[in-house]
Amino acid sequence: MQNPYLPYPVRIEEIITETEDKNLKTFKLVFINPEDEEKFKYQAGQFAELSVAGKGEIPIGIASSPTEKGFLMFTVNKVGLVTSCLHNMKAGDIMGVRGPLGNWYPWDIMEGKNVVIIGGGFAFTTLRSSIIYMLDPANRPKFKDIHVIYGARTPGMLLYRDELAEWEKRDDINMHITVDATDDPNWKYNIGFVPTITDQKAPPGNPDTYAIVCGPPIMIKFTQPVLDTLDYAHDHIIMSLEMRMKCGIGICGRCNIGKEYVCKDGPVFTLDQLNNMPKEY
Amino acid sequence: MKVIKIDKKNWAEGLKRLADKFPLFGPVQKDEFHIFKELHKDELPDLSLQNTRLSPKSVVYPQSETLFEYTLDEKQADHHILKEIDKDYLPRAVVGIRPCDAKAFLLVKRNFDTPEYKDPYWIKAYQAVTLIGYACNTPCSNCFCTTAGCGPFHEEGLDVLLVDAADHYLAQIMSEKGEKFITAAGWDTSAGANDLREQVQTLKQAAETKITARVSTDKxxxxxxxxxxxxxxxxxxxxxxxxxxxxxxxxxxxxCFDIQDETFGSSGIRIRNWxxxxxxxxxxxxxxxxxxxxxxxxxxxxxxxxxxxxxxxxxxxxxxxxxxxxxxxxxxxxxxxxxxxxxxxxxx
Incomplete structure (x- = not known):
């Protein structure tokens, strides 16, 4: 019987400080046993439990894309015991990864459709995974127009800035980067909150267009009315939820919303599904 | 389904024979309350109680259980890597579990043994137990099992159902595990007869009528x-x-459980707790x-x-x-x- 609680051992290959407040770091992890990478087949939108011996485990969205081979990538906000320990670790250190866990964005349903990605703050991790996945030459023809609306408080708080700049240059993806405010005279992108920029830049809703929305509760709260105005059907609005988790496999009992476990039945739900679930998240 | 008669005079002797073969768990009094615990040699399950304060779920699902071990000592080749530990899943029997508590394992099994994920700790421990149930001739005053999908003589999840009938027990054998248990105890299995089954039915009906508390769950x-x-x-x-x-x-x-790491010096364990x-x-x-x-x-x-x-x-x-x-x-x-x-x- 395979033990679903046993993490795969990994080595930290690289740690990148992402944001100017130094509170977000990206960890590039390499499997110590190469055969484990084969077993860890994932899709954009899934998460994993990062395991630090002596500290515990944390559920974190996978920021690397299934099209990127040889490593996994996670961007971690420093908030508690395990994340603080992770932030103090260095390249070469040994830790564990358990997964992949949860469901993923509905790539089969979105095939042949327009995809609008709306992200805010540090909830951009599985969205990065999704963008890299869709832009892969083997996958790009499967999707029509791709729009990305991504905002942070300041330019220095945006994740993956080098990649954002690269994507800006491409003509097969429409980038709408924004910040809440900045005094940087060289800032050449948008200024404004994500809901406002969504209102200005997002294509109107139709049966051929799906929106993936990931961000802090306040952003989601104000983006939803905008999407309603733009005529997005609720089964075309896809969201990814966060919850305190332990097992990650629907057994330990804490991350439920009604009868659904966010770890196993989610974290990805359509707004239509969420409308029919208790408001407890 | 076979029903045999075990003379109470042969009860202790049979359990002793069993105890030589594998661990027995049963209810015993500890301080003011009864608990389920592993019986040491010559210790008999106390069947005089109505039910234990805590359920016997801990026999399969301990309140605190080690999942993995690790070392933080960087001189060790496998430092910071979690490793599985050897655990004892040899056969064992729980004697005197009430039918409700045995049925509970079946409800809980749906959580631990799913098509997608199998919890190896719970499943192996559950497979290792033989459950010898003890029918409730005198149910507790606030039991409502008969309307909660269960009952004082409920059979689901049990390998044997023991029924107290004055100077003897009637043992209804419901599985191969149960048959093995009875045989290993040396109780005479040839004494089965139809009238014993009728006796069980009579006692069952008497017990069920004593349960007056009900719940409605139909809607x-x-x-x-x-x-x-x-x-x-x-x-x-x-x-x-x-x-x-x-x-x-x-x-x-x-x-529901929590998972925590506990480190002692440079070594530690990952545990789960209720x-x-x-x-x-x-x-x-x-x-x-x-x-x-x-x-x-x-x-x-x-x-x-x-x-x-x-x-x-x-x-x-x-x-x-x-x-x-x-x-x-x-x-x-x-x-x-x-x-x-x-x-x-x-x-x-």
Missing amino acids: LKDKDTTALFEASFWEDVAFACINCGTCTYACPTCW DSCMYPLFTHHGSGHNPRDMKMQRVRQRFMHKLKYYVDKYANGIQCVGCGRCIRLCPVNIDIRKVCDLMNSFES
Whole structure:
């Protein structure tokens, strides 16, 4: 019987400080046993439990894309015991990864459709995974127009800035980067909150267009009315939820919303599904 | 299904023979209460009690259980890597488990043994046990098992059902494991006869009529989840609750757990402990956000889980066997029977 609680051992290959407040770091992890990478087949939108011996485990969205081979990538906000320990670790250190866990964005349903990605703050991790996945030459023809609306408080708080700049240059993806405010005279992108920029830049809703929305509760709260105005059907609005988790496999009992476990039945739900679930998240 | 007669004079001797072959667990008195524990040699299960204060779920699912071990000593080649440990899953028997507590394992199994994921610790421990049930001739005053999908002589989940009949036990053998158990004890299995089965039936009917407390669960399935979730009675139900968690620890069908690392010097273990939805930390996010930060939300979660979410998820009744422990032990007299009736009769 395979033990679903046993993490795969990994080595930290690289740690990148992402944001100017130094509170977000990206960890590039390499499997110590190469055969484990084969077993860890994932899709954009899934998460994993990062395991630090002596500290515990944390559920974190996978920021690397299934099209990127040889490593996994996670961007971690420093908030508690395990994340603080992770932030103090260095390249070469040994830790564990358990997964992949949860469901993923509905790539089969979105095939042949327009995809609008709306992200805010540090909830951009599985969205990065999704963008890299869709832009892969083997996958790009499967999707029509791709729009990305991504905002942070300041330019220095945006994740993956080098990649954002690269994507800006491409003509097969429409980038709408924004910040809440900045005094940087060289800032050449948008200024404004994500809901406002969504209102200005997002294509109107139709049966051929799906929106993936990931961000802090306040952003989601104000983006939803905008999407309603733009005529997005609720089964075309896809969201990814966060919850305190332990097992990650629907057994330990804490991350439920009604009868659904966010770890196993989610974290990805359509707004239509969420409308029919208790408001407890 | 075979029923045999075990003369009480041969009871101790048979158990002794069994104890030589594998570990026996049973109820014994410890201080004021009865608990289930491994019986040492010559110790007999105390069958004089009505039921133990805590359910015997810990025999399969210990309150604290080691999952892995690790070393932080960087001189060791496998430092910081979690490793599985050897665990004892050799056969064992639980003697004197009440039918409700045995049925509870079947309800809990749906959580630990799923098509997608198998919890190896729970499954192996459950497979290792032979459950020798002890029918309730005198049910507890707040049992409501007969309307909770169970009963004082309920057979599901048991390998043998023992029935106390004055100077002897009637043993109804229900599985191969049960047959092996009886044979290993050396009790005469040839003494089966039809009239013994009738005796069991008579005692069963007598016991069932003693259970007068009932719950209605027939309408739970058709209720709208979100309407029930938003029902106005939850504040009332939760008003007296002190979130002590006693109900969840005593319950044979509560399964939630926490996972923690414990380090001693440079070595340590990853353990899991029973947890409880009654505690705010259970759902407290790292960010500080907590979807169930008010006690009403936690009380509602406990009842909605047992009486609505479980019902909808498995289409196999409620997540409760009617043992009555949470009613007996609740320090503020919250009564699941009343809550169940409130939910079942709720009109939005």
